Amino acid sequence: MGLAMTFNITRRTFLAGMAAGAAFSPRGGRAAAEVPGSGTRTLTLRAAPASVNLVGGGYPATAVWAYGGTVPGPEIRLRQGQRLRVTVENGLEQPTTVHWHGLRIANAMDGVPDLTQPPIPPGGTFTYDLAPPDAGTYWYHPHVRSAEQVGRGLYGALVVEEADPPPVDRDLTWVLDDWRLTDEAAIAQPFGHMMDLSHGGRMGNVATLNGAIPDAIAVRPGERLRLRLINVANARLMALRFTGHRPWVVALDGQPVPPFAPDEGRVLLGPGMRADLIVDMAGAPGSRHQVVDDAYARNAYRVVDLAYGDTPLRDSPLDGPVALPANPLPVPDEGAAERLQVVVAGGAMGGLAQATYDGKTLGIRDLVQQGKVWAINGVVAHRTDMPPLFTLDRGRTYRLVLRNDTAWPHPMHLHGHAFRIVARNGAPAARPHWADTVLLAPEETVEALLVADNPGDWLFHCHILEHHQAGMSSVVRVRA
DSSP: OOOOOOSSOOTHHHHTTSOTTOBOOOSSSTTOOOOOOSSOEEEEEEEEEEEEOSSOTTOOOEEEEEETTBSSOOOEEEETTOOEEEEEEEOSSSOBOOEEETOOOOGGGSOOBTTTBOOBOTTOEEEEEEOOOSOEEEEEEOOSSHHHHHHTTOOEEEEEEOSSOOOOSEEEEEEEEEEOBOTTSOBOSOSSOHHHHHTTOOOOSEEEETTBOOSEEEEOTTOEEEEEEEEOOSSOOEEEEETTOOOEEEEETTEEEEEEOOGGGEEEEOTTOEEEEEEEOOSOTTOEEEEEEOSSGGGOEEEEEEEEOSSOSOSSOOOOOOOOOOOOOOOOOGGGOEEEEEEEEESTTOOOOEEEETTEEEEHHHHHHTTOOEEETTEEOOSTTOOOSEEEOTTOEEEEEEEEOSSSOEEEEETTOOEEEEEETTEEEEEEEEESEEEEOTTOEEEEEEEOOSOEEEEEEESSHHHHHTTOEEEEEEOO
8 A cells, every 4th residue: 555646635545544443532632731720821842853653554654843742733722811931942953933823912922034033043942922812723833944844744733712612512623734745654855846836835645634544533422512623734725524514613713703504514724724613413323424625626535534422412402503702803994994905926827927026027937946936916025024015004904905816726824913804806705704814716806804903024925835935925014
Protein backbone atom coordinates (compact mmCIF):
# COMPACT_ATOMS: atom_id res chain seq x y z
CA MET A 1 0.00 0.00 0.00
CA GLY A 2 1.76 3.15 -1.19
CA LEU A 3 1.29 6.86 -0.91
CA ALA A 4 0.66 7.80 -4.54
CA MET A 5 1.84 11.37 -4.98
CA THR A 6 -1.06 13.14 -6.61
CA PHE A 7 -2.31 16.63 -6.01
CA ASN A 8 -5.60 15.25 -4.71
CA ILE A 9 -6.33 13.47 -1.46
CA THR A 10 -6.13 9.67 -1.63
CA ARG A 11 -7.08 9.05 1.99
CA ARG A 12 -9.33 6.13 1.24
CA THR A 13 -6.14 4.15 0.57
CA PHE A 14 -5.23 4.56 4.23
CA LEU A 15 -8.69 4.07 5.66
CA ALA A 16 -9.05 0.72 3.89
CA GLY A 17 -6.05 -0.57 5.80
CA MET A 18 -7.13 0.56 9.24
CA ALA A 19 -8.88 -1.64 11.78
CA ALA A 20 -12.62 -1.23 11.40
CA GLY A 21 -14.48 0.19 14.36
CA ALA A 22 -11.56 2.04 15.96
CA ALA A 23 -13.05 4.95 17.89
CA PHE A 24 -11.60 8.42 18.30
CA SER A 25 -13.13 10.89 20.76
CA PRO A 26 -10.82 13.89 21.26
CA ARG A 27 -11.65 16.99 23.22
CA GLY A 28 -9.38 18.97 20.93
CA GLY A 29 -5.67 18.68 20.14
CA ARG A 30 -3.67 15.79 21.48
CA ALA A 31 -2.71 17.81 24.55
CA ALA A 32 -5.81 19.86 25.35
CA ALA A 33 -5.20 22.35 28.15
CA GLU A 34 -7.55 22.61 31.08
CA VAL A 35 -9.19 25.98 31.53
CA PRO A 36 -8.04 27.60 34.78
CA GLY A 37 -9.83 30.29 36.71
CA SER A 38 -9.88 33.96 35.80
CA GLY A 39 -6.20 34.58 36.61
CA THR A 40 -3.41 34.93 34.09
CA ARG A 41 -2.75 31.77 32.09
CA THR A 42 1.01 31.21 31.71
CA LEU A 43 2.60 28.57 29.52
CA THR A 44 5.60 27.78 27.33
CA LEU A 45 5.48 26.64 23.71
CA ARG A 46 8.57 25.11 22.14
CA ALA A 47 8.77 24.92 18.35
CA ALA A 48 11.12 22.11 17.38
CA PRO A 49 11.52 19.04 15.17
CA ALA A 50 9.51 16.02 16.27
CA SER A 51 8.36 12.64 15.04
CA VAL A 52 4.64 11.79 14.94
CA ASN A 53 2.57 8.93 13.60
CA LEU A 54 0.32 10.78 11.15
CA VAL A 55 -0.69 7.88 8.96
CA GLY A 56 -0.78 4.71 11.04
CA GLY A 57 -1.49 1.43 9.31
CA GLY A 58 2.11 0.22 9.53
CA TYR A 59 3.65 3.33 7.98
CA PRO A 60 6.70 4.88 9.66
CA ALA A 61 6.40 8.01 11.78
CA THR A 62 6.67 11.35 9.98
CA ALA A 63 9.38 13.88 10.79
CA VAL A 64 7.56 17.16 11.47
CA TRP A 65 8.03 20.50 13.18
CA ALA A 66 5.72 20.84 16.15
CA TYR A 67 4.79 22.79 19.26
CA GLY A 68 5.42 20.65 22.32
CA GLY A 69 6.15 17.60 20.18
CA THR A 70 2.54 17.10 19.01
CA VAL A 71 0.54 17.91 15.88
CA PRO A 72 -1.54 19.91 16.43
CA GLY A 73 0.22 21.68 19.29
CA PRO A 74 -1.39 21.95 22.72
CA GLU A 75 -4.91 23.32 22.65
CA ILE A 76 -5.04 26.54 24.66
CA ARG A 77 -8.33 27.33 26.41
CA LEU A 78 -9.14 30.62 28.12
CA ARG A 79 -12.09 32.46 29.56
CA GLN A 80 -13.21 35.51 27.63
CA GLY A 81 -11.05 38.47 28.68
CA GLN A 82 -8.56 36.28 30.53
CA ARG A 83 -4.91 37.26 30.17
CA LEU A 84 -2.52 34.86 28.45
CA ARG A 85 1.28 34.92 28.65
CA VAL A 86 3.06 32.50 26.31
CA THR A 87 6.84 32.18 26.16
CA VAL A 88 7.83 30.75 22.79
CA GLU A 89 11.14 28.88 22.56
CA ASN A 90 12.60 28.46 19.10
CA GLY A 91 14.17 25.02 18.71
CA LEU A 92 14.26 25.27 14.91
CA GLU A 93 17.28 26.02 12.76
CA GLN A 94 15.52 29.06 11.27
CA PRO A 95 13.76 32.10 12.77
CA THR A 96 10.09 31.90 13.69
CA THR A 97 7.22 33.80 15.37
CA VAL A 98 3.70 32.97 16.56
CA HIS A 99 0.64 34.72 15.13
CA TRP A 100 -2.65 34.48 17.02
CA HIS A 101 -5.00 34.09 14.09
CA GLY A 102 -8.27 36.00 14.47
CA LEU A 103 -7.55 37.67 17.80
CA ARG A 104 -8.11 41.42 18.11
CA ILE A 105 -5.09 42.09 20.30
CA ALA A 106 -2.34 44.71 20.60
CA ASN A 107 -0.26 45.12 17.45
CA ALA A 108 3.03 44.32 19.24
CA MET A 109 1.71 40.82 20.06
CA ASP A 110 0.52 39.93 16.54
CA GLY A 111 3.59 37.87 15.60
CA VAL A 112 4.51 39.24 12.16
CA PRO A 113 8.30 39.36 11.69
CA ASP A 114 9.82 42.80 11.09
CA LEU A 115 6.35 44.38 11.12
CA THR A 116 5.24 43.88 14.73
CA GLN A 117 8.32 42.20 16.27
CA PRO A 118 11.80 40.98 15.41
CA PRO A 119 11.78 37.31 14.39
CA ILE A 120 12.73 34.86 17.14
CA PRO A 121 16.20 33.53 16.22
CA PRO A 122 17.17 29.87 16.59
CA GLY A 123 17.67 29.24 20.30
CA GLY A 124 15.85 32.48 21.20
CA THR A 125 12.63 33.19 23.08
CA PHE A 126 9.81 35.72 22.95
CA THR A 127 6.94 36.21 25.40
CA TYR A 128 3.50 37.08 24.07
CA ASP A 129 1.14 38.85 26.46
CA LEU A 130 -2.47 39.17 25.36
CA ALA A 131 -6.02 39.31 26.64
CA PRO A 132 -8.51 38.28 23.91
CA PRO A 133 -11.67 40.41 24.11
CA ASP A 134 -13.75 38.01 22.02
CA ALA A 135 -14.98 34.51 22.77
CA GLY A 136 -14.66 32.05 19.93
CA THR A 137 -12.51 29.56 18.03
CA TYR A 138 -9.06 30.76 16.93
CA TRP A 139 -5.65 29.23 16.24
CA TYR A 140 -1.94 29.96 16.36
CA HIS A 141 0.83 29.44 13.80
CA PRO A 142 4.14 30.94 12.63
CA HIS A 143 4.46 33.88 10.26
CA VAL A 144 8.07 33.29 9.21
CA ARG A 145 8.29 31.13 6.08
CA SER A 146 4.75 30.15 6.99
CA ALA A 147 4.15 27.99 3.91
CA GLU A 148 6.91 25.67 5.11
CA GLN A 149 6.57 26.02 8.89
CA VAL A 150 2.78 25.52 8.90
CA GLY A 151 3.15 22.85 6.21
CA ARG A 152 5.51 20.92 8.50
CA GLY A 153 3.01 20.93 11.39
CA LEU A 154 3.44 24.12 13.43
CA TYR A 155 -0.07 25.08 14.50
CA GLY A 156 -2.53 24.66 17.35
CA ALA A 157 -6.04 25.62 18.44
CA LEU A 158 -6.86 28.52 20.77
CA VAL A 159 -10.36 28.47 22.26
CA VAL A 160 -11.79 31.44 24.17
CA GLU A 161 -14.82 30.26 26.10
CA GLU A 162 -17.93 32.36 26.68
CA ALA A 163 -18.82 33.37 30.22
CA ASP A 164 -22.10 31.51 29.65
CA PRO A 165 -21.44 28.83 27.01
CA PRO A 166 -24.35 27.02 25.32
CA PRO A 167 -25.49 23.75 26.91
CA VAL A 168 -23.85 20.85 25.08
CA ASP A 169 -22.76 17.38 26.10
CA ARG A 170 -19.28 17.67 24.56
CA ASP A 171 -17.20 20.52 23.15
CA LEU A 172 -14.80 19.13 20.51
CA THR A 173 -12.18 20.86 18.37
CA TRP A 174 -11.44 19.45 14.92
CA VAL A 175 -8.16 20.74 13.49
CA LEU A 176 -8.30 19.80 9.80
CA ASP A 177 -5.18 19.60 7.64
CA ASP A 178 -3.79 17.94 4.56
CA TRP A 179 -0.22 16.79 3.98
CA ARG A 180 1.87 16.07 0.91
CA LEU A 181 3.67 12.84 1.82
CA THR A 182 5.94 10.39 0.05
CA ASP A 183 5.42 6.63 -0.09
CA GLU A 184 7.44 6.42 3.14
CA ALA A 185 5.11 8.91 4.92
CA ALA A 186 7.79 11.62 4.84
CA ILE A 187 6.93 15.24 4.05
CA ALA A 188 7.52 15.71 0.33
CA GLN A 189 10.01 18.26 -0.91
CA PRO A 190 10.33 20.94 -2.09
CA PHE A 191 8.30 23.73 -0.54
CA GLY A 192 7.70 26.77 -2.73
CA HIS A 193 7.52 25.00 -6.09
CA MET A 194 6.41 27.44 -8.81
CA MET A 195 3.49 25.17 -9.74
CA ASP A 196 2.16 25.57 -6.19
CA LEU A 197 2.95 29.28 -6.05
CA SER A 198 1.16 30.10 -9.31
CA HIS A 199 -1.78 27.70 -9.13
CA GLY A 200 -3.90 26.59 -6.17
CA GLY A 201 -1.15 26.26 -3.57
CA ARG A 202 0.42 23.19 -1.97
CA MET A 203 -2.32 20.56 -2.01
CA GLY A 204 -1.73 17.41 0.00
CA ASN A 205 -2.50 13.74 -0.59
CA VAL A 206 -3.28 12.76 3.02
CA ALA A 207 -5.87 14.43 5.27
CA THR A 208 -5.79 14.41 9.06
CA LEU A 209 -8.18 15.30 11.87
CA ASN A 210 -6.27 16.45 14.95
CA GLY A 211 -3.05 15.02 13.53
CA ALA A 212 -4.37 11.51 12.83
CA ILE A 213 -6.56 9.53 10.42
CA PRO A 214 -9.38 8.35 12.68
CA ASP A 215 -11.84 5.75 11.48
CA ALA A 216 -14.69 6.78 13.76
CA ILE A 217 -15.76 9.07 16.57
CA ALA A 218 -17.89 7.39 19.21
CA VAL A 219 -21.21 9.16 19.88
CA ARG A 220 -24.45 8.37 21.74
CA PRO A 221 -28.00 8.73 20.44
CA GLY A 222 -29.46 12.00 21.72
CA GLU A 223 -26.06 13.59 22.43
CA ARG A 224 -25.46 17.23 21.48
CA LEU A 225 -21.98 18.19 20.28
CA ARG A 226 -20.34 21.53 19.78
CA LEU A 227 -17.80 21.08 16.98
CA ARG A 228 -15.14 23.75 16.45
CA LEU A 229 -13.80 23.31 12.91
CA ILE A 230 -10.44 24.89 11.99
CA ASN A 231 -8.97 24.60 8.48
CA VAL A 232 -5.17 24.87 8.94
CA ALA A 233 -4.26 23.50 5.49
CA ASN A 234 -1.83 25.48 3.36
CA ALA A 235 -4.20 25.61 0.41
CA ARG A 236 -7.09 23.12 0.47
CA LEU A 237 -10.67 24.36 0.70
CA MET A 238 -12.84 22.02 2.75
CA ALA A 239 -16.61 21.51 2.64
CA LEU A 240 -17.81 19.13 5.34
CA ARG A 241 -21.11 17.33 4.86
CA PHE A 242 -22.58 15.41 7.81
CA THR A 243 -24.62 12.61 6.25
CA GLY A 244 -27.78 11.80 8.18
CA HIS A 245 -27.41 14.89 10.38
CA ARG A 246 -28.48 18.52 10.37
CA PRO A 247 -25.68 20.73 11.73
CA TRP A 248 -26.36 24.28 12.84
CA VAL A 249 -23.73 26.95 12.32
CA VAL A 250 -23.52 29.18 15.42
CA ALA A 251 -20.25 31.05 14.79
CA LEU A 252 -17.95 31.87 11.87
CA ASP A 253 -14.32 32.86 12.45
CA GLY A 254 -15.12 32.94 16.16
CA GLN A 255 -17.90 35.51 15.78
CA PRO A 256 -21.48 34.45 16.70
CA VAL A 257 -24.14 34.25 13.98
CA PRO A 258 -27.87 33.56 14.29
CA PRO A 259 -28.00 29.74 14.12
CA PHE A 260 -28.62 28.46 10.59
CA ALA A 261 -28.49 25.21 8.67
CA PRO A 262 -25.73 25.55 6.05
CA ASP A 263 -26.62 25.61 2.36
CA GLU A 264 -26.83 22.07 0.94
CA GLY A 265 -25.78 20.83 4.40
CA ARG A 266 -22.12 21.67 3.64
CA VAL A 267 -19.83 23.78 5.83
CA LEU A 268 -17.32 25.48 3.52
CA LEU A 269 -13.99 26.63 4.96
CA GLY A 270 -11.03 28.13 3.16
CA PRO A 271 -7.58 27.96 4.76
CA GLY A 272 -7.50 29.93 8.00
CA MET A 273 -11.31 29.91 8.39
CA ARG A 274 -13.27 28.43 11.29
CA ALA A 275 -16.87 27.46 12.06
CA ASP A 276 -18.60 26.45 15.28
CA LEU A 277 -21.39 23.91 14.85
CA ILE A 278 -24.08 22.44 17.04
CA VAL A 279 -24.79 18.88 15.91
CA ASP A 280 -27.44 16.68 17.49
CA MET A 281 -26.77 12.95 17.32
CA ALA A 282 -30.08 11.86 15.80
CA GLY A 283 -28.94 8.52 14.37
CA ALA A 284 -30.18 5.11 15.42
CA PRO A 285 -28.30 3.05 18.02
CA GLY A 286 -25.50 1.07 16.39
CA SER A 287 -25.55 3.09 13.15
CA ARG A 288 -22.61 4.80 11.42
CA HIS A 289 -22.73 8.01 9.41
CA GLN A 290 -19.97 9.50 7.28
CA VAL A 291 -18.60 13.01 7.50
CA VAL A 292 -17.46 13.78 3.95
CA ASP A 293 -15.33 16.56 2.49
CA ASP A 294 -16.62 17.19 -1.04
CA ALA A 295 -15.23 20.67 -1.67
CA TYR A 296 -13.69 19.12 -4.80
CA ALA A 297 -16.53 16.92 -6.02
CA ARG A 298 -14.36 14.67 -8.18
CA ASN A 299 -12.10 13.96 -5.21
CA ALA A 300 -14.54 13.72 -2.30
CA TYR A 301 -13.28 11.67 0.64
CA ARG A 302 -14.49 10.45 4.01
CA VAL A 303 -13.17 12.49 6.93
CA VAL A 304 -14.48 10.22 9.69
CA ASP A 305 -17.54 8.23 10.71
CA LEU A 306 -19.89 9.09 13.54
CA ALA A 307 -20.29 5.69 15.23
CA TYR A 308 -23.33 5.34 17.48
CA GLY A 309 -23.34 3.30 20.66
CA ASP A 310 -26.28 1.21 21.70
CA THR A 311 -27.43 3.23 24.73
CA PRO A 312 -29.15 6.60 24.13
CA LEU A 313 -28.07 9.54 26.24
CA ARG A 314 -31.61 10.91 26.26
CA ASP A 315 -34.93 9.81 24.79
CA SER A 316 -36.40 13.08 23.51
CA PRO A 317 -34.64 15.50 21.14
CA LEU A 318 -33.33 18.81 22.42
CA ASP A 319 -34.73 22.16 21.35
CA GLY A 320 -32.94 24.09 18.61
CA PRO A 321 -29.54 25.62 19.43
CA VAL A 322 -29.39 28.87 21.35
CA ALA A 323 -27.62 31.84 19.77
CA LEU A 324 -24.23 32.62 21.27
CA PRO A 325 -23.76 35.94 23.09
CA ALA A 326 -22.37 38.73 20.91
CA ASN A 327 -18.74 39.78 21.19
CA PRO A 328 -17.87 43.44 21.95
CA LEU A 329 -17.34 44.44 18.30
CA PRO A 330 -17.48 48.07 17.15
CA VAL A 331 -20.66 49.21 15.40
CA PRO A 332 -20.01 50.23 11.77
CA ASP A 333 -21.28 53.64 10.60
CA GLU A 334 -22.32 52.41 7.16
CA GLY A 335 -23.67 55.76 6.02
CA ALA A 336 -20.32 57.47 6.59
CA ALA A 337 -18.14 54.63 5.30
CA GLU A 338 -15.35 55.51 2.89
CA ARG A 339 -15.16 53.13 -0.06
CA LEU A 340 -11.81 51.37 -0.62
CA GLN A 341 -11.10 49.16 -3.65
CA VAL A 342 -8.97 46.03 -3.30
CA VAL A 343 -8.16 44.06 -6.46
CA VAL A 344 -6.21 40.81 -6.39
CA ALA A 345 -4.61 39.71 -9.65
CA GLY A 346 -2.10 37.27 -11.08
CA GLY A 347 -1.41 33.57 -11.06
CA ALA A 348 -1.73 30.97 -13.77
CA MET A 349 -4.42 31.80 -16.33
CA GLY A 350 -4.45 35.35 -14.97
CA GLY A 351 -4.01 38.63 -16.80
CA LEU A 352 -1.19 40.15 -14.74
CA ALA A 353 1.22 41.58 -17.32
CA GLN A 354 3.23 43.75 -14.92
CA ALA A 355 3.20 45.03 -11.36
CA THR A 356 5.21 47.09 -8.89
CA TYR A 357 7.84 45.13 -6.97
CA ASP A 358 10.15 46.86 -4.47
CA GLY A 359 9.36 50.22 -6.06
CA LYS A 360 10.04 49.05 -9.62
CA THR A 361 7.67 48.10 -12.42
CA LEU A 362 8.44 44.56 -13.58
CA GLY A 363 6.89 42.39 -16.26
CA ILE A 364 5.49 39.01 -15.40
CA ARG A 365 8.59 37.12 -16.58
CA ASP A 366 10.84 39.19 -14.33
CA LEU A 367 8.40 38.72 -11.45
CA VAL A 368 8.49 34.95 -11.91
CA GLN A 369 12.28 35.11 -11.65
CA GLN A 370 11.73 36.63 -8.19
CA GLY A 371 9.28 33.86 -7.27
CA LYS A 372 6.38 36.34 -7.40
CA VAL A 373 3.16 35.95 -9.40
CA TRP A 374 0.38 37.71 -7.40
CA ALA A 375 -0.44 41.36 -6.69
CA ILE A 376 -2.84 43.44 -4.60
CA ASN A 377 -3.82 46.72 -6.28
CA GLY A 378 -0.92 46.25 -8.69
CA VAL A 379 1.71 45.85 -5.96
CA VAL A 380 3.62 42.63 -5.28
CA ALA A 381 4.77 42.13 -1.68
CA HIS A 382 8.54 42.01 -1.30
CA ARG A 383 8.77 42.08 2.52
CA THR A 384 6.47 42.34 5.54
CA ASP A 385 7.29 45.94 6.52
CA MET A 386 6.40 47.39 3.12
CA PRO A 387 4.59 50.75 2.71
CA PRO A 388 0.89 50.47 3.61
CA LEU A 389 -1.77 49.70 1.05
CA PHE A 390 -4.12 52.01 3.00
CA THR A 391 -3.70 54.36 5.95
CA LEU A 392 -6.92 54.48 7.97
CA ASP A 393 -8.21 56.87 10.61
CA ARG A 394 -8.78 55.22 13.95
CA GLY A 395 -12.46 54.73 14.73
CA ARG A 396 -13.65 55.40 11.18
CA THR A 397 -15.74 52.94 9.13
CA TYR A 398 -14.55 51.81 5.71
CA ARG A 399 -16.33 49.82 3.02
CA LEU A 400 -13.84 47.36 1.54
CA VAL A 401 -14.71 46.29 -2.01
CA LEU A 402 -12.66 43.14 -2.61
CA ARG A 403 -12.48 41.91 -6.21
CA ASN A 404 -10.87 38.66 -7.31
CA ASP A 405 -9.56 39.10 -10.87
CA THR A 406 -7.94 35.65 -10.93
CA ALA A 407 -8.85 32.07 -11.84
CA TRP A 408 -8.31 30.85 -8.26
CA PRO A 409 -10.08 31.22 -4.90
CA HIS A 410 -8.43 33.38 -2.23
CA PRO A 411 -9.21 33.39 1.52
CA MET A 412 -8.19 36.97 2.38
CA HIS A 413 -7.24 37.47 6.03
CA LEU A 414 -6.86 40.78 7.90
CA HIS A 415 -4.92 40.75 11.15
CA GLY A 416 -6.12 42.47 14.32
CA HIS A 417 -9.69 43.17 13.20
CA ALA A 418 -13.01 41.63 12.31
CA PHE A 419 -15.03 42.98 9.39
CA ARG A 420 -18.70 42.54 8.52
CA ILE A 421 -19.45 40.90 5.15
CA VAL A 422 -22.48 42.71 3.71
CA ALA A 423 -22.58 42.06 -0.06
CA ARG A 424 -21.49 39.65 -2.77
CA ASN A 425 -21.40 40.48 -6.47
CA GLY A 426 -23.44 43.63 -5.95
CA ALA A 427 -26.28 41.97 -4.03
CA PRO A 428 -26.82 42.07 -0.26
CA ALA A 429 -25.26 39.08 1.48
CA ALA A 430 -27.76 36.35 2.29
CA ARG A 431 -26.37 36.20 5.82
CA PRO A 432 -24.31 39.26 6.79
CA HIS A 433 -21.73 38.21 9.37
CA TRP A 434 -18.46 39.14 11.02
CA ALA A 435 -15.24 37.44 9.92
CA ASP A 436 -11.49 37.91 9.79
CA THR A 437 -11.01 35.77 6.65
CA VAL A 438 -13.24 36.04 3.58
CA LEU A 439 -13.19 33.50 0.78
CA LEU A 440 -13.25 35.14 -2.66
CA ALA A 441 -14.30 32.83 -5.48
CA PRO A 442 -12.76 33.42 -8.90
CA GLU A 443 -14.11 36.61 -10.49
CA GLU A 444 -16.15 37.37 -7.34
CA THR A 445 -16.57 40.73 -5.59
CA VAL A 446 -17.28 40.93 -1.84
CA GLU A 447 -18.04 44.06 0.18
CA ALA A 448 -17.26 44.29 3.89
CA LEU A 449 -17.54 46.99 6.54
CA LEU A 450 -14.42 47.56 8.62
CA VAL A 451 -14.16 49.77 11.71
CA ALA A 452 -10.48 50.67 12.02
CA ASP A 453 -10.39 50.55 15.81
CA ASN A 454 -7.07 48.78 16.47
CA PRO A 455 -4.00 50.99 15.84
CA GLY A 456 -0.86 49.67 14.19
CA ASP A 457 0.45 48.20 10.95
CA TRP A 458 -1.54 45.05 10.18
CA LEU A 459 -0.88 42.32 7.66
CA PHE A 460 -3.55 41.68 5.01
CA HIS A 461 -2.91 38.62 2.84
CA CYS A 462 -4.20 35.51 1.14
CA HIS A 463 -4.19 32.54 3.50
CA ILE A 464 -3.31 30.13 0.74
CA LEU A 465 0.20 30.33 2.08
CA GLU A 466 1.92 29.85 -1.26
CA HIS A 467 -0.05 32.80 -2.66
CA HIS A 468 1.09 34.87 0.32
CA GLN A 469 4.68 33.83 -0.30
CA ALA A 470 4.38 34.69 -4.00
CA GLY A 471 3.25 38.28 -3.46
CA MET A 472 -0.40 38.40 -2.35
CA SER A 473 0.25 40.35 0.84
CA SER A 474 0.05 43.96 1.96
CA VAL A 475 -0.09 46.18 5.04
CA VAL A 476 -3.06 48.17 6.37
CA ARG A 477 -2.10 50.98 8.72
CA VAL A 478 -4.47 52.28 11.40
CA ARG A 479 -3.38 55.59 12.88
CA ALA A 480 -2.97 55.71 16.63
